[in-house]
Amino acid sequence: MKTEVVPPSGREASGASPTGQDRATGLVRLMPALLPAVLVVLALVLQHFVFWRGSPAVTKGLGPDAWPDLILNGLALFSAVWLGLELWVLGRAGRRSALRAPDDDEIYRFGKAVAGIALIVLYGILLPLTGFALTTAVFIAVWCVYGGVRKPLVVLPVSLIGTWVLLWVFMGISLMPLSRGRGVFDQFSIWLLKTLGIY
Amino acid sequence: MSSLELLAGGFHAAFQFTAFATIVIGLLVGVVAGALPGISFVNAMAMALPFTYVMEPTQSMLFLGGIYVGGVFGGSISAIIINVPGTPASLPATWDGYPMTRRGEVKRALMIAVTASATGGLVSALVLAFLSAPFASFALKFSQPEFFAATVLGLVSVIAIAKDQPIITVVSLLAGIAVGTVGVDPLYGQARFSFGIPQMESGIRFVVVMIGLFAIGEVVDLIATNRDLRPKHSEGKGARPRLSDIFKVKGAILRGTGLGCMIGMIPGAGATPGAVIAYGVEKQVSKRKAEFGTGVEEGLAAPEAAKNATTGAAMVPLLTLGIPGSAATAIMLAAMMLHGVNPGPLLFIMDPSMVYTIFAAMIIANVLMIGAGIGVAQIFSTLMRTPPAILAAFIIVLSVIGAFGVRNNIFDVYVCLAFGVLGWGMKRIGFPSAPMVLGVILGPLAERYFLTSLANSHQDWTVFFTRPISGTILFLALLFVAWSMWAPITSMLSRLRYRAG
CATH class of the missing domain: 1.10.287 (Helix Hairpins)
Known part of the structure; x- marks a missing residue:
């Protein structure tokens, strides 16, 4: 928009x-x-x-x-x-406000920006509920589609391999206690981490 | 044994295969961690701490020293290429480095940055090796009022970075300092601005604010403007790096290095004030001061040299006094203590080989950094060829992980996202975010030094002016403000005179 x-x-x-x-x-x-x-x-x-x-x-x-x-x-x-x-x-005609907005207003799509902000906030909210692995994989895929990358052969590998690498680096090597989610999502995360050899 | 003989012994030890490999690995980890927005080199050092358990004390210091040196520079790679500083100290690199990238001069910008950083770091490492003892005796004279004065100098330096809106810059800075007051106060342990939320009592960390303000807004704009990130090497005039570019900015590099070495030695100051002050000073002395912020080479070189010049200098109080000068050196102190090594004057007598091996490693790391920096920058340039949506997705995920990793707390993620939305809004209306970040970083330090100074001097506020070093630094801060404000005030007065006449 x-x-x-x-x-x-x-x-x-x-x-x-x-x-x-x-x-x-x-x-x-x-x-x-x-x-x-x-x-x-x-x-x-x-x-x-x-x-x-x-x-x-x-x-x-x-x-x-x-x-x-x-x-x-x-x-x-x-x-x-x-x-x-x-x-x-x-009170003075022809004078500008002290704040100067970026000069990209002509091409700036505010609707897309607001949708992006909403996606990021939703990602943050869902993270502790559905767990890092699942939320991140879905987020990367959705963000790619939102950003204009729509080929399934690109979106799926980027999302799945990207999440796998992130899990390995941060939960496997750095032992960061990233969220596993709650209830059934917790069990899914444990199964996934065991399958990947991280746990 | 003389310092030179000890340093030769240090080089011999550092060039052993295991030690050398440790420096190289640490350097690469540091450059990559520093370059990744949201994962600062301090985080990387903290994460690397458990790995040092299995190392010898000297080897652990070489590893952490490598991360430190590489990480301080690494932050500038993302600052220059995608306008997201990897570390707070890389903030000035976005002001003149990123405009160069937008002009299609990314390679020139990176070469100037890495050369300036390596020069600053190398000189600083030599200072560390040869001037540790005399400088340590000077730093020993510092007490709370001096630390407060040094922090004030860092805070007022933002006025120099205010292009032509000093009032709004001060408002942004004060808003940042106000954010920094959230949490337990340094004297009474009383929680402030907690609003009944337990997590607020432990405060808002600057890393979280920084990630939110810079990373989130940037990636949203990336998509909203459909910006093409692919490097335009052939499009910009003079895009290819030349050796003469370095000679043109040699004065800026030398000034930045000198300032960085001096500021780095002040415990608590660190790379961020060093880089910001160097930028402000360079802007004042440069013939192109009006062009600063549009991609001026000196504006990139001076803070780059200064921030890496603080690395070796910050280790002077650590090794000679056992006082860490920054968060990074605090982690190094923790590593030393984990291995039963107590830094201080006695260390130079008890284990000089360890001390001089660390000195040699810092020198080697700074020389190797040119290769490591260019290598990682190349990988980053390749990354820029990927569709912005994919890149943005990973920047967001890494930013969220970075915010979470500060305290392994989901609340920090929420704070980060809140500042992300705020940062986006600020960017859209043109409200400056850099002073706010500096306020969040330096505000809590200023408060601690201010209150403890007063408590130690029976609430006598003249203590800041009557102590020679503190008074001198505050006078310098005043001069700095006057110097920075001179041009805007005279310009405003001439406009008023023109209108009246």
């Missing part, structure tokens, strides 16, 4: 009322100020959540919250300066 390039004057294209469009454009223009504003709030709010079970009593010297408070205050201050700069920029 390619990103749609919104024309600079989208009023005619959208057919929205001039007032509504102005409001929308105004909100979009405020976007660069959103991140510093969120950071200011976050830095100030987080100072109240340093300790989960109540703050310890410190009678002498700096307490364990001194350094985080110092850093968060600094973060709030510099974020506020950044916010001020962004708002100043907003």
Whole structure:
């Protein structure tokens, strides 16, 4: 999915009322100020959540919250300066926001990127449930298909041989206790590792 | 016996077949581990530790020394070729090395990097061999305020890497330091920002953050932009490496080497501040400072030389004082202690042959690194010919394994993935991630040194300025900030003057 390039004057294209469009454009223009504003709030709010079970009593010297408070205050201050700069920029036509996104927006497929992120997160979530061996083999195969490699004669060997090599290096040689999964997946992983001679 | 005679004896021992083979294997393991995104050479050294049980003490040090030397350079291979630093110290290699790759000059970039690294490492190994004792006596004067000052110098150096957005760079750095405060504090043992999650109490490791921010976002972009990774050797102007390329950057290599040797000897500093400071200094002294970040050779050579120059230098406090100067040398200390060897001044008297064999091995490893680096880089270039989807799949799996391997904990994988999503978002809006990573690495060190300094001096904060070495380093840090900010401030003032007039 390619990103749609919104024309600079989208009023005619959208057919929205001039007032509504102005409001929308105004909100979009405020976007660069959103991140510093969120950071200011976050830095100030987080100072109240340093300790989960109540703050310890410190009678002498700096307490364990001194350094985080110092850093968060600094973060709030510099974020506020950044916010001020962004708002100043907003008031002046023709000036750019301090953040500059990569110049590949024209060819960047956001839909594909989001799907990729979702796949990676799903891989991380499934790892402790279905075990490293099975999850990794399936993940590599699915990722290859998602990335445009669709020949079964490429995808299957890459997935299976790749997983076998990874299992040997990390569970066989380095003795890393990678997840075997839970329940039936645990039994499957044990069988697989015994079959491969790793256990 | 003189140092030279002892070193000759060390070379004789290191050139024995078993010892030499151990150095070569260690070097290759280090370069490969360093080059693999997510598997840092420190991880590789930690994983190699059990293998050293079956070795002689000297042999185990040669093996770990080989991994150390190879690994510090290896991280730059992936940084230059795929913009994913294998180690934190290789971060600057992405700033000017990767743009060279994008121009089709991957071979030139790799040759400059490996030559600079080998030169830095070799000089550092010679420093280790001949200047151990005097430098050790200087490092002995360092206490917590000096360590804090050195860490501050490393932190402020990020302002030098901020192209024209110093405020946002500082915000990113502070956000990173804030992430580094998660977990138990160094003085009271009190858990902070745990939000009731037990795993959060043990903190967020920088390796996990680094893998997430760099590797995950990079591979997603790889697929989303349909980028062609195949090396374009013939496309770039002057893509083929020439010997004259090295002569052009000799000043940068020498400056980086000098800085690396000095910074490496400061316990706790290590390769990352060394490389970042060298990059910042090089940017300031270079005639092409405005072009830094676009593939400037000096910007690649200086930090490469500096980071490998820290390897031998970091072993000075380890061998002479028993103080490890970095995570890598801490593992070497662990290996020595496992074999009943106690490093310190007495080691030079009790077992000089072992000490000088290690020195000789470091020299040999740095010479061999040129071949090993180019060899592994060739394999990497071949890897780049594989479809990006296959490459990306393995980078993700290795990144997840790398995050898991830090503490053998699935929670670190979740943290890594969370930072991966964050890193991708940051990349899309142009928010810099490198300062954040530096903040996560150096923040906890700065906090520990800051609090212990104050505790030791009865909460007298002037201790940082009244102690000569600490005060000098902090003054240098201030000068560094002023020097870095001079150009942006004068440019802004001239713009305002132009508008007013």
